[in-house]
Amino acid sequence: MKFAPFTGIDNHKKSITFGCVLLDHEDDDSFIWAFQQFLKAMGGKEPNFIINDQDAGIINAVPAVFKKARHRFCMWHIMKKVTDKVGSTICKETDFLSRLNNVVWSEDLEPEEFEENWAKVISEFSLEENKWLTDNFAERDQHNLKLLEAQSHNSMPETLFGSNWEAHAVKVYTHEVFFDFQEEVKFSVNACSVSGYTPPDPGDTSEEEEAEEEVENEE
Template sequence: MAFTPFTGVDNHKRSVTFCAALVAHEDVDSFQWVLKRFLVALGGKESNYIITDQDPGILKAVPLVFKKARHRFCMWHIMNKVPTKYGVTREDYIVFIRKLNTIIWDEDIEAAEFDARWEEIGEEHGLNNIDWFKEMFSKRNQWVMAHCRDLEMGAVMRTTQRSKSENSFFKRFEGKSGTLLEFFLRFKSAMDQQRHTHKKLDNEDKHTSPKMETHLALEADGAKVYTHKVFKEFQEEAKYSIDTCKSRGFAEIDSLEVTTVRDASRDRNYDVTYCPVTYKASCSCRMLERKGILCRHIIWIYSSNGVKTIPDEYVVNRWCKDALRSKSFNCNGDPAEEIDIIDAKQISMSKMWSEVHQTVGILMGRSKEVVDSFSSLIKDFKDKLAL
């Protein structure tokens, strides 16, 4: 059976397993059943989007189950097919792929700009004569970043590479052979290890403070609310706001201030709309909407206007240190018992599982006598525990 993990991103920007399935057949019916069970586990609440490859069974199953979530295709899988679809031996291939990558992976360009540049590349390199490229262009709103700018948190994941890294993680605990019972025990061990790492990072964030690299009060405020991993990204934006941003124009529209900010690092201008009364701000780069973090352009405007803290409405909960401390409820809608994020016993159990698996891994290269001796030690200790 094929092992199928559902992978997301936690508040430390690490891959996290939401659930997993074992499927005997990779067809529409099997995928539809798996997706339905996943939706039940989510309490019927669909995620904003789901990213998969272009497996025919998946393509048919997703819209049958997810009515609101936007189905996106893995950008890496699509771009990996370009050499065979275009022809890597063509004389103009290097020039072509450089131009294509420039517009595909660019998060700054608008949809209309992308379409115009794709048309230019198509005319110059004959893409209109290749059916695959015409099909990919018709489905551009499912994989091209320029056409996903309106999707909330749409830039957090763009490929299924996180899922592949999760597969590598699980392979450390489980091979292709073995019984279902063995698999389940090892899967549980892998999940314990994942949760232990998460709790360890939570603890580090709680008891350590990152080093400040600017004089901005906003940077210090970000260090208080964000996990260390997310804060590093926010800190980079804060530094760029000082080093690369300047005003290139200003206008007042009703009670709003619209500033054209020049970003030297990207060689682009961005329009930032700011309300000095409510502190509400938006930027044409849409980084806040796409990634849930204030961009350097808004940070520059805030700093210029003496704003010292990030407005609450722009602090995305999923990136905060206490993202998992909100109240949880059981299937009946009743409040569940509060669980301490740092549970000493659970951490010890996770460490023990890790030690056991590392030891078993070492034994793989040893003689049968050594393996039997270790097995005897475990049995003796188990008997003592039973008594």
């Protein structure tokens, strides 16, 4: 059986084990069950972040259970595979590793700068055809897409107006589109107001009353 600890950081920035679980399988259903038990043990309080390796089962299970926690891949797990995936020669005989580390671990690079610097390193060492590097770079966007798709299928946004059309919209739209739709509705509701009111003249007969009189006359 697989031993899976839930490890975090305490107020002293020291590792702390919140709990652990034994799993028969490392598939979606097993991880969903494990996360549900963890959430129950934590009194329903979700973690802010979940960081792990690139296990497909966990990728699918996180948004199925947690609605607020942000899922991220562990960079240490990824970077320790570089030598094996790229080759020991280029890693030992060039400054490729240090150049790549400067890009990956920098906290100052904006997304566009990261992409530019990544492309420079990959091009300089002729690694454009390395599938592992290409896949990991592309995973930045694809992982987010998988999370959003899973959230749309496994959770339901809160409705605000209690109307049939809102209940229909929440079923057919993705979360992001629904939230945009909801904002437009809220804006429309707030923008509507009564600009003026003229009370009817007591001597005038309303259209509804006239229609009723016509019906009575026909009878």
